[in-house]
Amino acid sequence: MRKNAVQTLKESEERYRLLVSNIPAIVFKGYWDWGIDFFDNKIEELTGYGKEEFNSRKLKWKDVILEEDIPNIQPIFREGLKTIRSYVREYRVKARTGKISWIQERSQIICRPDGKVDYISGVLFDITERRQAEDDLRRAHAEIEQLFASITSIMIGLTASGEVHHWNGEAEKVLGVKAGEALGKRLHKIPLQWDWAKISEAIGECRKQCQSVRVEDVRFRRQGGKDRFLGVSISPIKEESGEVSGFILLGRDITERLILEMQLAQAQKLESIGQLAAGIAHEINTPIQYVGDNTRFLRDAFGDLLQLLEKHKDLLEACKTGTVAPTLLGRVETASREADLDYLVDEIPAAISQSLEGVERVAKIVRAMKDFSHPGTVEKQAVDLNKAIESTITVTRNEWKYVAEMVTDLDPSLPLVPCRPDELNQVILNIIINAAHAIAEAVGREPAEKGTITIKTRRNGEGVEILISDTGPGIPEEIRSRIFDPFFTTKEVGKGTGQGLAISHSVIADKHGGSINFETTLGQGTTFIIRLPVETIKPENKVSN
Amino acid sequence: MKLRILFVDDEPHVLQGLQRMLRGMRDVWEIATAASGPEALDLLSRKPVDVVVTDMRMPGMDGNQLLQEIKNRYPEIVRIILSGQSDREMVLKSVRPAHQYLSKPCRDEILKSTIERSCGLRDLLADNSLKRLISRLDSLPSQPALYLEILRELESPYSSMHRIGEIISQDLGMTAKILQLVNSAFFGFRRHISSPAEAAELLGLETIKALVLSVKIFSQLDKAGMKVFAVDRIWAHSLATGVFAKTIATAEKQERTVIDDAFMAGLLHDAGKLILAANLPQQYKEALVAARNKGSSDLEEEQRAFRVTHAEVGAYLLALWGLPFPIVEAIAFHHSPSQCPHQELGILTAVHVGSALELLLHHEKDADSQLDRKYLAELEILHKLPEWQALYRQTLEEGPDHDA
Ligand SMILES: [Fe+2]
Ligand SMILES: [Fe+2]
Numbered sequence: 043m044r045k046n047a048v049q050t051l052k053e054s055e056e057r058y059r060l061l062v063s064n065i066p067a068i069v070f071k072g073y074w075d076w077g078i079d080f081f082d083n084k085i086e087e088l089t090g091y092g093k094e095e096f097n098s099r100k101l102k103w104k105d106v107i108l109e110e111d112i113p114n115i116q117p118i119f120r121e122g123l124k125t126i127r128s129y130v131r132e133y134r135v136k137a138r139t140g141k142i143s144w145i146q147e148r149s150q151i152i153c154r155p156d157g158k159v160d161y162i163s164g165v166l167f168d169i170t171e172r173r174q175a176e177d178d179l180r181r182a183h184a185e186i187e188q189l190f191a192s193i194t195s196i197m198i199g200l201t202a203s204g205e206v207h208h209w210n211g212e213a214e215k216v217l218g219v220k221a222g223e224a225l226g227k228r229l230h231k232i233p234l235q236w237d238w239a240k241i242s243e244a245i246g247e248c249r250k251q252c253q254s255v256r257v258e259d260v261r262f263r264r265q266g267g268k269d270r271f272l273g274v275s276i277s278p279i280k281e282e283s284g285e286v287s288g289f290i291l292l293g294r295d296i297t298e299r300l301i302l303e304m305q306l307a308q309a310q311k312l313e314s315i316g317q318l319a320a321g322i323a324h325e326i327n328t329p330i331q332y333v334g335d336n337t338r339f340l341r342d343a344f345g346d347l348l349q350l351l352e353k354h355k356d357l358l359e360a361c362k363t364g365t366v367a368p369t370l371l372g373r374v375e376t377a378s379r380e381a382d383l384d385y386l387v388d389e390i391p392a393a394i395s396q397s398l399e400g401v402e403r404v405a406k407i408v409r410a411m412k413d414f415s416h417p418g419t420v421e422k423q424a425v426d427l428n429k430a431i432e433s434t435i436t437v438t439r440n441e442w443k444y445v446a447e448m449v450t451d452l453d454p455s456l457p458l459v460p461c462r463p464d465e466l467n468q469v470i471l472n473i474i475i476n477a478a479h480a481i482a483e484a485v486g487r488e489p490a491e492k493g494t495i496t497i498k499t500r501r502n503g504e505g506v507e508i509l510i511s512d513t514g515p516g517i518p519e520e521i522r523s524r525i526f527d528p529f530f531t532t533k534e535v536g537k538g539t540g541q542g543l544a545i546s547h548s549v550i551a552d553k554h555g556g557s558i559n560f561e562t563t564l565g566q567g568t569t570f571i572i573r574l575p576v577e578t579i580k581p582e583n584k585v586s587n
Numbered sequence: 588m589k590l591r592i593l594f595v596d597d598e599p600h601v602l603q604g605l606q607r608m609l610r611g612m613r614d615v616w617e618i619a620t621a622a623s624g625p626e627a628l629d630l631l632s633r634k635p636v637d638v639v640v641t642d643m644r645m646p647g648m649d650g651n652q653l654l655q656e657i658k659n660r661y662p663e664i665v666r667i668i669l670s671g672q673s674d675r676e677m678v679l680k681s682v683r684p685a686h687q688y689l690s691k692p693c694r695d696e697i698l699k700s701t702i703e704r705s706c707g708l709r710d711l712l713a714d715n716s717l718k719r720l721i722s723r724l725d726s727l728p729s730q731p732a733l734y735l736e737i738l739r740e741l742e743s744p745y746s747s748m749h750r751i752g753e754i755i756s757q758d759l760g761m762t763a764k765i766l767q768l769v770n771s772a773f774f775g776f777r778r779h780i781s782s783p784a785e786a787a788e789l790l791g792l793e794t795i796k797a798l799v800l801s802v803k804i805f806s807q808l809d810k811a812g813m814k815v816f817a818v819d820r821i822w823a824h825s826l827a828t829g830v831f832a833k834t835i836a837t838a839e840k841q842e843r844t845v846i847d848d849a850f851m852a853g854l855l856h857d858a859g860k861l862i863l864a865a866n867l868p869q870q871y872k873e874a875l876v877a878a879r880n881k882g883s884s885d886l887e888e889e890q891r892a893f894r895v896t897h898a899e900v901g902a903y904l905l906a907l908w909g910l911p912f913p914i915v916e917a918i919a920f921h922h923s924p925s926q927c928p929h930q931e932l933g934i935l936t937a938v939h940v941g942s943a944l945e946l947l948l949h950h951e952k953d954a955d956s957q958l959d960r961k962y963l964a965e966l967e968i969l970h971k972l973p974e975w976q977a978l979y980r981q982t983l984e985e986g987p988d989h990d991a
Contacts, residue, residue: 320674324644327671327691332604334692339607385610393607396600444646490647
C-alpha cells in the first residue's frame with residue numbers, strides 16, 4: 043500500500059513533470075528573496091544558465107533581469123500582493139550570451155495563514171517576437187504620423203459613405219476650414235465655397251474605376267478671398283475583399299502654377315501672334331489698298347459724270363424750248379467721250395463690287411483675329427472646332443498662301459468639344475505653320491508649284507479627330523521620337539522658341555485628355571492627328587455620393 | 588512723252604484698283620500691269636518702261652528678285668516697292684534693289700508724288716548711259732576713316748547711338764544713304780527728318796547694324812588713282828558747305844526745317860562729283876585736266892563730257908532715292924540758282940552761297956566758286972555776304988556743331 047502510494051506519487055510527479063515540460067512556458071516557483079526553482083531545463087534555452095544554477099541559489103532570478111527594468115516591475119508585485127495576489131509583468135532578461143529577451147511573467151502569490159508570502163507560483167513566456175512586432179508597429183505608426191505631419195498637401199480622408207474622418211493642417215490652412223468644422227461631415231456640407239460638383243464627379247469615377255482620379259482646376263474661394271484653384275487626386279482605399287472602404291483626397295493649391303503655365307502659354311501665343319502680325323498686316327493692307335483706290339476712282343468718276351450731267355441738263359433745257367443747236371449736241375458728245383462713258387459704265391460696278399469684297403475680306407480677317415485671340419479662360423467651354431479651324435486658317439493665311447493650297451474637309455455634324463479655345467487655336471496654328479514650313483522646305487519659299495495643306499475633322503467613336511496633312515518632305519526617322527520634346531527645333535536659331543509642338547502636346551494630352559500623334563512618309567508628307575474626347579458637360583452641383 | 592509705269596502685283600484687285608485710281612493721270616501716264624515677276628520681265632522685254640512699282644511677296648518670284656533682275660537688265664528704270672509686308676528681313680533685302688519703298692495702303696498723293704519726283708529729273712539727263720549708271724548705284728562712297736570708324740562703333744558691344752549719328756553726319760555717302768532709307772517708307776517713317784543723326788536714331792541701332800554690317804549699305808572709296816580728284820577735299824568741302832549753309836539759314840531766321848535741310852543739302856550738294864570720280868574716273872579726270880589746260884571751267888568740261896554737270900548727276904541720284912524735294916532742288920541748281928523756278932531765299936540760296944564762299948575762303952577756284960550775282964542781286968542779299976562770312980568763321984572757331 044505504502045509502496046503503492048509512493049508509486050502513485052511518483053507517477054503523478056512524472057505526469058506533472060511531463061505536463062510542465064510540454065507547455066510552451068517556463069514554470070517556476072519563486073520566493074520573497076528572488077530565489078527561484080525551475081522544474082525543467084527550458085530556462086537554459088532562454089538564459090543559457092541551467093536550472094541547477096538557480097535551484098542551488100548560485101543565481102537568483104534578479105541576477106538575470108535587466109537592472110533598469112527592476113524599478114518598473116517591483117511595484118507590480120507589491121500591487122498584486124495588496125490586491126488579488128496575482129500579477130502580470132513584462133521585463134527583459136539577459137542571457138549568458140548577452141542576448142536580451144522579453145519575458146512576460148504571470149504569477150500567483152501564495153501566502154501563509156499569517157499573510158506573509160509563502161512562495162510565488164508562475165510561468166514565464168518568451169514574448170521577444172511579439173514585443174519586436176509591437177515595436178515595429180509603433181515605429182511604423184510614428185513614421186506615418188511624421189509623414190502625415192510633413193505632407194504639405196491637403197489631405198482629406200473620407201469614409202466609404204463620404205464622411206470626412208481626416209482633415210489635415212494643410213487643409214485647414216489652404217481651405218480656411220478647421221478640422222472641427224469638417225470632421226464627420228459629408229464633403230458638400232462643409233462650409234466652403236468650392237467647385238464641389240467636380241470633386242463629387244471624380245469621387246464617383248474613382249469608386250467606379252477603383253483607381254486614382256485626378257482633377258485639375260477645382261475652383262474654390264476662402265472666406266473673403268479671391269478665387270483660387272486646387273489640383274486634387276482622389277485615391278480609393280481598398281479592403282482585401284476589393285471593396286472600397288474610403289477615399290484619400292490629396293490636393294494642392296495650384297493657382298500659382300496655373301498662372302505660370304498661363305504666362306508661358308501667353309508668351310508662346312505672343313510669339314506666334316508677333317509672327318502672325320506681319321502676315322495679318324499684309325492680308326489687311328492689300329484689300330485696304332484697293333478699297334481706297336476704288337473709292338478714289340469712284341469719287342473722280344462721279345465728278346466726271348456730274349459734268350456730263352450738266353451738259354445733259356443743257357440739252358434737256360434746249361429740248362424743252364424746242365431748239366437744239368447742233369453745236370450743243372456736239373458738246374454733249376464730246377463730253378461723253380471725254381468722260382469715257384463706256385469705261386465708267388464698265389468700271390464703276392466692278393469698282394463697287396471689288397470694294398465691297400475687299401471690305402468683307404478685312405472684316406473676315408478681323409473677325410477671325412477676334413476669334414483666334416479669344417482671351418484665355420481656365421475653364422473649358424463648348425467649342426465649335428470647325429469654326430476655330432477656319433479662323434486659324436484665316437489668320438495664318440499669309441504664312442501658307444505662298445507655298446500651299448489649303449483644302450478643308452470639315453465634318454458639319456461635329457459635336458461641340460469642351461476645351462479652352464485659345465489653347466486649341468494655338469495648337470492648330472502651330473501645326474499649320476509647321477506644315478507651311480515643311481512644304482516650303484520641299485518646294486522653296488516662292489514656288490511656282492505649290493504644295494497642299496489638308497485639314498479634316500471627323501467623329502471617331504467617343505471623340506473627334508482633327509487631321510492636318512502637309513505635302514512636305516516628311517519627318518526624318520532620327521528625329522521622330524523627339525519632335526514633341528521641349529526646346530527641340532529644326533528651325534534656325536532665332537526662329538521661334540522651338541516650343542510650339544511641345545506646348546501643343548501638353549495642351550492636348552495634359553489639359554484636354556486627348557492625344558496628338560503623327561504619321562509621316564519620307565518624300566510624301568506628314569499628317570498630325572489630334573484626338574479629343576467629347577465628354578458631356580455635366581450640370582453643376584450634381585452630388586455623386 | 589507720257590511716263591510709262593508698270594505695276595506688278597499678284598492680287599488682280601490691287602492692279603485694277605490702281606489703274607482706276609490713276610485714271611485721272613491718263614493724259615500724262617501710261618499704265619501697264621503684270622500679275623507676276625516673270626510676266627513683268629516678259630513685258631519689259633517687249634516694251635520700254637520708266638518706272639516699275641512692284642509688290643513684295645508674290646509666288647514664283649518676289650519683288651526683291653524682280654527688282655534685282657530689272658536692275659541688271661534695265662538699270663535706267665526707276666524701281667519702287669509697294670508692299671503691305673512688314674517682315675523686317677524682307678525689307679532689309681529690298682534696300683539694295685529698290686530705289687524707294689512705299690507701304691500699302693498707300694495714299695494716292697504719295698504714290699503720285701513719289702513716282703513724279705523720282706522721275707522729275709529724268710529729262711535733265713540726256714545721256715542714257717549716265718542714267719543707267721546712276722540708277723544702278725546703291726551707295727555713295729564714304730571716307731575710309733569714317734567708314735572704319737562706324738564699323739568699329741557698330742561692332743563694339745558698347746555701340747553708342749549718339750556716336751553713330753555723329754559719324755554719319757560727317758559723311759556725305761552715309762548721310763545720303765540713311766536719308767534715302769528714312770525718307771522712303773522702308774522702315775515705316777514719313778516725316779520731316781531734321782538731321783542725319785536723327786535719321787540714324789529713327790532707324791535704331793539694330794537696324795543700322797543689320798544695314799551696315801550685313802546689307803552693306805555703305806561702301807568705302809578705293810582711293811588708289813583718285814589723287815587727281817582730291818576726294819578728301821570733296822568730302823571736307825561738303826561738310827563745310829553744310830555747316831556754312833546752316834549758318835546762313837540760321838542768320839536769315841529761316842524756319843527750323845529749312846535750317847535742317849540747308850545743312851543736309853550742303854553736305855550732299857557735290858554728291859555728283861563723288862559719283863563721277865568713283866564710277867567714271869577716266870572720263871571725269873580727262874574733263875578736269877582739259878579744264879586746267881584750257882583754262883575753261885570745270886562745269887563746261889563736265890558738260891562737254893557728260894552733257895550734264897555734277898550738280899544734275901547728284902540731284903538725279905538723290906531724287907531717285909526719294910530725298911525731300913527742296914534738298915534735291917538745291918543740289919540740282921547749286922551753281923545756277925537763277926535757273927531754279929523757285930526764286931526765293933531758302934535752302935538753295937544757303938547752299939549756293941555756302942559752297943562758293945567756302946571755296947573762296949580756301950582761295951580755291953573751281954566750278955562752285957562762281958557766285959550767281961544776278962540771283963543774289965535779285966534777292967537783294969549781295970550785301971550780306973561779308974556778314975555771313977564772318978558768322979561762318981565764328982562758327983568754325985566755336986567748334987563743329989553740325990549734328991545738333
Ligand atoms: Fe558743285
Ligand atoms: Fe560745292
